[in-house]
Amino acid sequence: MSQLSNQHRLVIFTLGALVAVPAFAHVGHGQETGAIVDSFMAGVTHPLTGLDHLAMLLGVGFISAQTPGLKKQLSLIVSALLSILLGLSFGALTGAFTGMESLILGSVFVAAAALGFKASGRSHLATVGAVLSVVMLLAHGWAHGVEAPASALLAFAPGMLVSATGLLITGHLIGRAVPARWLSPVLAFSGVMLALAS
Known part of the structure; x- marks a missing residue:
């Protein structure tokens, strides 16, 4: 039996990580035991316990690594974090909107498409996909702005941003x-698994 290359090991590890984590519906996520999303540690753990966040944040990290130029890579990661933070704020101020779950699910496929375009040499479409991926992270933050009272976001948001930063860097x-x-x-497959688990 031949040895697996490091690239194959990373693909297998990434696929395993994306598939092994359970998917959760957003509004109400984290409330199975009656606790609301209201602490720093809840913010830290949340992106790690939902396949949608895990897949999307790793996916945007993948995209940043495939983007030429360190400045653009850093811009993409910082923009992703700002998008999540804006989404948290909008969710707390306005509440849920119709189609939020579909947008969250669709975001994973948009990130997969951006990578697919990059792989096939269609750099303009890859750039559009990268920008859309970052914008669609708004919905990921928005869902949790809806869940937690505004006062709780002061504890939850920093924790979520710490965890999101770690996942973006890992993906990168x-x-x-x-x-x-x-x-x-790999990312598209995780989106399919998320859709089936929803």
């Missing part, structure tokens, strides 16, 4: 080692 490091042609189908 994986994306530097694994080609987009592998990452795109």
